[in-house]
Amino acid sequence: MKYSLIIVLTIFLIGNIHAQDYYFPNANASWEQRAPKDFKIKDALLQEAIAFAEDNEYSGSRDLRIAIVKGFEREPFHKILGPTKKRGGPAGMILKNGYVVAQWGDTKRVDMTFSVTKSFLSTMAGLAEDQGLIEDTKNLVGDYVWDGTFDGAHNSKITWEHLLQQSSAWSGELWGGKDWADRPPSKGNIDDWKMEMPKEPGTVMEYNDVRVNVLAYSLTQVWRKPMPLVLKENIMDNIGASTTWRWYGYDNAWTEIDGLQMKSVTGGGHSGAGMFISTQDMARFGLLFLNNGRWENKQLISEEWIKKATTPSIPNSNYGYMWWLNKKGTRHWEGLSENIYYAAGFGGNFIVIDKENDLVVVTRWLEPNKIEAFMKKVNAAL
Template identity: 70%
Template structure:
C-alpha cells in the first residue's frame, strides 16, 4: 500500500490566466523522476482506446445491444491520445493535441452535477433532498413512484425514474445481459435511493429538470457561472438531442444531455477539462474567488448508500467494486466512454486528464504515475 503526504497549500497553486499559455515546469522541480514520468506518458500513448475514431461507428457498436438505440444528437470524429498532468497547477507532462475539441461522453455528468450545485448555491433549489416534483410539475414526476424522487436520487443515479424522454425509454438504456427484455421492461421498480443504475435517460431527466429551475439553457449557465470564471476557452460546446427542445417562458430552449451514447454531451479540449479539474482540486475556488461552494463539492464526493464508488456523478476511489487498491482513497474522477477521464488527486495536489486511453488501463496508468511521482 502506498503512503500519502498532506496536500500542498492552496495558496501555492498556480492558476493559468484566461486564454494564456499554460505554464509548464520540469518534473524535477517537484522531485518527480522525469524518465519515469515519460514512461507514464508513453503508456498512455501506447494504449489508445480500441474503438473506431469515427465515434458514430464506435457508439453504434458499443451500444448495439440496446433496443431502439440510435444516434439522436451530434457526434464528431475524435483525435488520438492526449492528456495533461498538473502538479500544483503547473503542467508537468502533456501529450497529443491538448487544444483539440472532442466528445467527452459521461465526463459531461460531472459538469451537469455541478450545474445542480450552482442551483443550490444560488438558492434555486433549497436542498438536494427536496422532491423534484415540487419544482417540476409538468407530469415528469407524477405517479406513485416518480413522485418520491429527490434531486439527490437523480444525482446519485439511484432514482429508478420510469418513463420516456426525447425518444429514449428508461428500461431500454443499458438493459441487463441476461433474461428476456420484456422481464426488464415490466420489472418491479426499486424504491428511489436503494439501487444505483447507470442510465442516460434518467440523467437527461436531471438536465431537463435543471432547465426548468434555471429557466435558461444550461450551457449558458455553465459558461456564465463557471467556465468564463476559470478562463476556459471559447471552443467548448454542450449539445442535446436534435429533437430535445422545450418551451420555457415562451422561448424555445434545447435540453442538453448528460452523456454522449446517443450523441450530444459536452465537446471540449483537454486543457479546458484540466481547468475544471483544477477548480475542484482547490475546493471550488479559483485565484481566491469562490466559484462553486466547498460544501457542495464535499457532498458531491460523498459515497452514496447503494454504491460506495459513486457520489453526485463523480466516481470515488473508495472500497468497492471500482476501488484502485494501491492508490489514495481521496482520489475521485469523472469518466467517459472511450477513456476520457478527469482525475483529482487531492493528496498530492495533482490533476490528470486523459483522452482516448483504453478505459481498463486507467488504474495501471495511475499506479505508474504514483510510482514515478511519489
C-alpha cells in the first residue's frame, strides 16, 4: 500500500511538473527565446524548414483584393463585401514549451488570416457551452435562435454541432450571400448545383462560408454581444494579446439585439472581413490550446470542449469543430502524429498544435500545398 501511494504521487508530480513546464509570455513584453539546442532540436534542420517556408511564398497577389477575386472567380455573384488589406511576406514562429525557438518575417504585422478565423469562432461556441449559454452542441439551434433563420422542414433539423462541423446544409441567404452560390463544384452546371436538394444535416461536410456566417450570427444572438467583444474579454486579454487584432463583418451585416445595433462577424475572408491579426497573437492563441485551454493557472476554455472540438466528425475524419485533424483521411500528413490539429486559412495561414512534441507552429503566406512538406521538415529537426 505504501509503495502504491508513492508510485501514484510520483506520477501525479511528474504530470504536474510537465503541465507547468510551459512558458507564457507576458503582455507587452518581449517573447523569451531559447536556442534550439536547449531542447535537443537540430538547428541546421530547423533553418532548412524556415528557408523552405520563405522560398515557397503563396503565389497569389499580395494585394488580397486581387487574390480573393481570382481565387473565387467561379462563384456567381461573388464580390468584396468587407474590409481587406494588402499582405506582407512569409512570416512564422515555432514555439517549444512556449519559448520561441525560431521565427521569420515580420511577426508583429497585422494581416488577414481568412479561415483561421473559423477556429476562433468555434471557440466562441465552446465558451458559450462552458458558460451554460448553450446546453449542448447537439441541441437544435432553432431552440435558441427563433427569428426564422432555422424555420422549415430542413433548417429546423440543424444542431450546433452540424454548424460547427460544416455539415448543416443550411439553406437560405444571409447578408446577400446565397448558400448554393458558395464554392460551387469545379465541374458540372451551376444551375444544377443551385437546384439540388440540400443534404440531410450531419451527413456531408460542405465547406461553405455562408453557413459559417450563420453560426456567427447565431452565436451573436446567444451571447447578445458582438463576437469581437466576447473574444477580447474571455480570451485575448487573458492571454496577453496585443491591441492590434480586429475581427470584421461584412459592411451590411448589422443586426439589432436588445435595442442595440451589432455587427455580425464572418468566419473567413473570402468576401473580405474576418480576423486581421499578427503572427504573435496567433501563436498565443495556439499556446492556449497546446496547454489544454489553460493560460498559466487560469482555465479559459475547458479541456472537455477542446476534446470535442478535436474529435473527428462522422462526415469527415479530418475535421472537428472548425479545426482540421491529422487523422487518416484525405488530408493526412504521412509520418506525423495523428494527434496534430490545426487551423488553416486561404493564402497559406496556419496554426498547428502538436501536443506530443509540445510545439505550436504558426506559418503565414506559405503555398498551401506545401504545409505537409514544411511540417515534415520541422519534425525532422526534433
